[in-house]
Amino acid sequence: MNYTEQHIWELLTTIADPEIPVLSIVDLGIVRGVTLYPQANEQGFAGEIIITPTYSGCPAMDMIRLHINLAMTENNWPKLLVKQQLSPVWTTDWMTENGKKQLQAYGIAPPQGKAINETYLEDAVVPCPQCNSTHTTLISAFGSTSCKALFKCDSCQEPFDYFKCH
Amino acid sequence: MNIYWNQQWPAHIQYALFLADNALILAQQHSKWCGKGPILEQDIALSNIALDYLGQARNFYQLAAEELNQLEGVQFYTEDSLAYHRTDRNFVNLLLTELEQPNWGHCVLKTFLYSSFASLVFQKLMHIQAGELTAIAEKSNKELAYHKRWSQDWVIRLGDGTAESNTIMQQALNQIWPYAGECFIPANFETVFWQNHPSFFHELEKEWMDYLQTIFTEATLQLPAKQAWQTGGKQGIHTEQMGYVLAEMQYLQRTYPNSVW
Structure with a gap:
């Protein structure tokens, strides 16, 4: 099926922070960007999602990365590269x-x-x-x-x- | 043979490893207190602080590994190989971080000294263009603000507490203080890293000492008489304690090399 970056943003609002299940990762403010490539790259990634950790030692980050691609698979969408970016630093203002x-x-x-x-x-x-x-x-x-x-x-x-x- | 430390490596990589080693060894020593804190809330606090340091160490190790892997003719490094496959002579952490923590006074005092020192260093890193190192410093500094505040309160509470708590805190300070000076006595890689900021170490010492003095005065603690500083950690020459720390921390990778979850 066809999908856009907007669809992926919507999908991300259904993914909860594993430690605070009522809060989606979008509401938490840790998704910094969604980019679809014109075509899948040589590793088979169709695009990338940039997330930023809340705390350096937050153990939820690996879980969130996993949940994003599980959700993509459930929709029969190709996998995305989930990149971690530290700067600008996450703040509760987001x-x-x-x-x-x-x-x-x-x-x-x-x-x-x-x-x-x-x-x-x-x-x-x-x-x-x-x-x-x-x-x-x-x-x-x-x-x-x-x-x-x-x-x-x-x-x-x-x-x-x-x-x-x- | 695998190489895990080389003085020829670029200074910014050695510096990243220095910051990683400090955070990892302190995280390891703090983690041993998990389940042994004086009350549940404080036990959780120290474990949370340990987790923050572990996270900071991971960020610095990942950066160091990535940069090392771009050098020519080196083996392949990962955050895990840097943490688990190096011997004590390869670790360049401050001696302060590896010291034993026989009582709560040592726990809060080590946290207090390290977080206030690291916070000053990271603030200076945020003002220079050091790429990803600056990004990690900015991230870590927010966490350090909480560690500093928490440990400072404890130092004051115990120092300016009962006669007994004051005695225990003063003893901890007497034992730990000789290791503080190493923080501002630069190793070669630090001198090279900060070469465009020649006043860095002087300013660091002054700002840090002023701050410590303010808190120790409030805590009614006396700084020990001036004496020679204990150094060597940044050159890989550690205290006896370091062997025990690594033996426990690296046990699994030493017993089952390269095992994964």
Whole structure:
């Protein structure tokens, strides 16, 4: 079947981050480009997708690479070369508004404000994703995955993950 | 015979390996604490930091391998062969990174010294056109900001804590401090790499020492009296500890060479 770069972008919105299944890799902001070659190259790649890692040690990157080509195969589309590019550096500012809403609904507080170089998590006002109270306290700057910190809500007493600014 | 270190290699490749080795060895030492942290949240914090360093090491090794493979008449390198097939004499990491971490004070102090040092180096790398090296530095520096903040808080909390926590922190500082100077005493490959920025090492030492002094003062910790710095890591001459680190880290590849998942 015929397909365009737009079709591939749409397909990518169906691929979730393995560690945050409600967030697609497009909403997360890690897809930096999709290019189809005029014809398949000698390695058999029909085009390339450029992705950028959230954190240097993020173990999800290999999985995401695999999922992209699995999705291509399911559509009977040829394989694409998935390239990793570090610069410009990924930032939480690239996360879409849709992505932030989905994080919130899933129980993870989305990044508050813009990414800054020096981070003062202690001073951040992070509303509780359960009850929206702003009376919350940082428990630990490092959480269940590289991208999250652990907070607790002083109003409803629930602990929650916060996707920290980066 | 396979060659895993050659002083004739271009300085930027040796420099990438230096940055890779630092991150890998620190990641390895931090990883040993997984499951042993004082409380769950801090155990997770140190493991996360170890993971960041492992990721940074991979990026630097991949770059070094790619550049080495473009040289003429060399064997084929991969990130894995650079990490697992080199002996202690081929590793050029700072001695600081390989030191034992017998208690939590050592863990946070090593993280504090390394992250604040590396952060200054990476910021300077971001201001020169060093291609992919600059890109990795920019990426890593965001992670280091969190490590620096976390470890700085711990150094202050324990130093300016109880009499006992202060004693343990001061002992850790006394033991680790002789290894700090190596950070700003350049090896040949560093001098060549920074040759267009002759004031680099002087500025690095000044900025770093000023920052450390501020935090140690707040933490009520005393810097040990001036003494000779322990050096040698960047020349491949390591402490006794390095052999144990590599024996554990490289065990699988030494036992089953070139095995893959």
